Amino acid sequence: MDLSIIPCWLIPLIVGIICAILGYLLGRLFGKNDDHENDLDLWKRKNASLQADLDACRSRLQTTPSDPVAASSSASIASSFATKTIDTTPSTVTVAAFDAAAAKAAFGKSIKENDLTIVEGIGPKIKELFHNFDIKTWASLADTSIEKCQEVLHSGGKRFEIHRPNSWPMQAGLASEGKWTELKKWQDEHDYGKS
Numbered sequence: 001m002d003l004s005i006i007p008c009w010l011i012p013l014i015v016g017i018i019c020a021i022l023g024y025l026l027g028r029l030f031g032k033n034d035d036h037e038n039d040l041d042l043w044k045r046k047n048a049s050l051q052a053d054l055d056a057c058r059s060r061l062q063t064t065p066s067d068p069v070a071a072s073s074s075a076s077i078a079s080s081f082a083t084k085t086i087d088t089t090p091s092t093v094t095v096a097a098f099d100a101a102a103a104k105a106a107f108g109k110s111i112k113e114n115d116l117t118i119v120e121g122i123g124p125k126i127k128e129l130f131h132n133f134d135i136k137t138w139a140s141l142a143d144t145s146i147e148k149c150q151e152v153l154h155s156g157g158k159r160f161e162i163h164r165p166n167s168w169p170m171q172a173g174l175a176s177e178g179k180w181t182e183l184k185k186w187q188d189e190h191d192y193g194k195s
Contacts, residue, residue, distance in 0.1 A: 039166065042166065042167060042170070045170075046170065094176070094177050095138075095139045095176050095177070096176070096177050096178035097178070098113040098114075098178070099178055099180075100113070102178065102180050103118075103178075103180045105180070106180035106181050106183070106184045107180065107184055114136060114137040114138055115127075116130055116135075116136075116138070116141060116172070118138075118171075118175055118183075119141070119168050119171040119172055119175070120167070120171060120187045120190075121163055121164070121165065121167075121168060122168065125156070125160075126152075126153070126156070126160065126163065129152050129153065129155060129156045129160065130152055132152075132155070133148075133151075133152050133155075135152070137176070138172040138173070138175040138176035139172070139173075139176040141168060141169060141172035142169050142170075142172040142173035142176050143169070144168075144169055144172075145169070146165055146166055146168075146169065149165035149168055149169070150165060153165065167190065171183060171186070171187070174186070
């Protein structure tokens with residue numbers, strides 16, 4: 001075959017197309033998709049935490065208290081189960097005393113108590129949206145469902161809908177409990193909430 005009849009621009013074009021296709025296929029083959037694995041790990045940790053809370057609640061219900069005040073509270077819990085008026089979203093967040101020095105040591109900057117912007121993915125505008133829904137503390141954000149976080153974001157319009165609040169309650173829980181080094185480590189290892 002005589003290569004002199006092929007236009008000189010056609011050979012680099014064909015080589016480029018072949019390289020692009022091979023690059024795409026190799027990228028799909030060897031590329032990592034850690035988003036789903038990290039989401040799965042997050043949900044496994046949340047599930048384990050909720051299971052431990054459930055087991056603790058069940059063991060408290062099975063023990064018979066000798067204290068009359070505790071007995072009356074157990075009776076009120078039992079009656080609320082009977083009338084189905086018990087709150088289905090109990091607070092599971094421990095609120096520790098705010099230690100500004102520990103927060104600064106972990107993050108390298110001053111942290112104000114209950115500043116929601118410490119949660120990765122929340123900026124000043126999103127913080128205002130949460131304040132409009134009376135979610136003003138780390139503990140209240142930690143007790144907020146992901147669906148409620150989505151509702152807060154939807155209230156701000158289309159530009160806020162790109163955010164992923166899946167980890168925000170968990171991050172707020174760590175801040176509320178004063179677990180600054182764990183929070184910082186988690187944020188360094190993950191990129192959740194950033195879009």
